[in-house]
Amino acid sequence: MRAKRNAGRTSMKLRTFAVAIAALVLAGGLAVTPAVADDAYPTRPVTVIVTFAAGGNADTLARIFAERMSQRLGQQFVIENRAGAGGTTGITAMTRAPADGYTVAVATASGYSYNAVIMKDKLPYTAEKDIAFLHLMATQPNLLVVHPSVPAKNLPEFIEWLKANPDQAYATSGIGSSQHLCGEMLVQRAGVKMAAVAYRASNQTMQDLVAGQIKIACDNFSTAWEQAKAGNVRAIAVTSPARYPVAPDVQTFAETLPGFEVQATFGWIAPAGVPKPILEKLIAALNAVGQEPEVRKRLEALSVQPSGLSGEAYAQQARDERLAITPVIEKAGIKAP
Incomplete structure (x- = not known):
């Protein structure tokens, strides 16, 4: 009888130990899952919101880079044109998407710099808080x-x-x-x-x-x-x-008018909050695409100047643009409709 009670206690201890081990494994699995997912990124197609209509310069440049990004990262980078309000319509859609790296955008300074001055509080996002700057493809x-x-x-x-x-x-x-x-x-x-x-x-x-x-x-x-x-x-x-x-x-x-200068910029951005490993992978791939001889040849054919600024350097360039154009916008009294 005593032997049976001892056997029961031993069996219960083993079950308790097994449950504890399973919990630890599960907890460990959950802890590493994001890192594993980030490392595997992308595992499905990536939506690229182009903030202007098909056929324009932003769209053409986006398609050149998206094609090469698809080949480099093994998943399709799918163009989705969201035109309107000087680029803000598309950026708004991007900033409202999950910050998981599966929705990014190709935008210009009008959307992330100039309209911040024009629309002020009416703009549903801010460049500083809601946008991660990836790669500036070109200027012209x-x-x-x-x-x-x-x-x-x-x-x-x-x-x-x-x-x-x-x-x-x-x-x-x-x-x-x-x-x-x-x-x-x-x-x-x-x-x-x-x-x-x-x-x-x-x-x-x-x-x-x-x-x-x-x-x-x-x-x-x-x-x-x-x-x-x-x-x-x-x-x-x-x-x-x-x-x-x-x-x-x-x-x-x-x-004729000394100091007169305006440059169009075309760059890739993402929602703020995308995990750092995914941002780094996107930036590295975009930088590599921008250095490809065939891509540079296609950019030259479009009469644009390749840039290559990425990450914080690109973000600073956007800040500088915003500061430079603010007096022009304020003097003109340009306001959101």
Whole structure:
């Protein structure tokens, strides 16, 4: 009888020990699961929200990089265009997505720098708190182009024409876009009057400009220059601080209006809170893609300048842009609709 009681006690102790061991294993498994998941990332397709419509510069650059990211990381990086409000519609959607690395975005300074000044408290996110900056693919200046019916051949002549023909409409990609700010800077510096008209993407702007539906655009260089080379529009001036190597015969705004500079930026961002190992993997892969000779060749064909800034360096560049453009926005009185 005593032997049976001892056997029962031993069996109970063994069961208790087994439960304890199982609990420890389970706890240990839960503790390492995030690290294991981060290391395995990505295990499913990644959504890339492009904050402008298909066919524009942001979309084209996003697709070049997404294709190579898919090959490097073994999962599809799927483009989803979310255009509107100068890029803020797409960024808002990204910041509301889970911070797990499976939703990222390709955006421009209009969405993460300029509109922070324009919309202030109306903006549903802040760059400092809600965005993780991954990789700045490229920058490029804007090119002021006009319909051939505009008689001006250079910037001084264009300014004189505007003064004689005030309140001309000019195309933008939305409030706070580089196209919009280019126009507002010209209004302030030259003392002319123009009215901004928003389009969803640069290719749509060029279609209407060529057709004569609108006569003025200060659009991304790559889009506008193709139409200028084809003789469909006339190039007036470029917003880079020095003459752009692709078009050395086109004068800069700064030659007539010293200090005039606007640059479009195209970069990858993610929601704040994405685990550090995943951020590091994304940044490393994007940096590697940006260094690929074939990718750089394709960027050069688009007349953009590869950047390569990533992480904190990219975040600081965005802060600097915001500080530089704030006086222009405040003087113009640009406000959210």
